[in-house]
Amino acid sequence: MSEGVVAADQLRLFIERVERLEEEKKGISDDIKDVYAEAKANGYDTKTMRKVVALRRLETHVRQEADALLETYRNALGLA
Known part of the structure; x- marks a missing residue:
């Protein structure tokens, strides 16, 4: 097999994966x-x-x- 065929086969496999x-x-x-629709139906925002x-x-420190x-x-802004 030529390198072009091998490369095409490999490319096809990547695309299929x-x-x-997807x-x-x-x-x-x-x-x-x-799940969100079910939660909404149960009154959750x-x-x-x-x-x-x-x-x-x-991460905890980033959230804090x-x-x-x-x-x-x-x-x-006086929103507290």
Whole structure:
């Protein structure tokens, strides 16, 4: 086999792997959407839930710094 054929085969395999992963990602995204819809049907505010999920992704010290800064800004604007 020539190098061009081998490279094309390898490229095709990479593309097929990416396509399978994209399908899986879509499925997971749909599952997450369903969970938020269920939570909303049970009276939860999904916008706030999304913020909490984002906050939980942060490292503790980063989240604490963000909270402190937000509190400082709220106090400066009289929103506390």
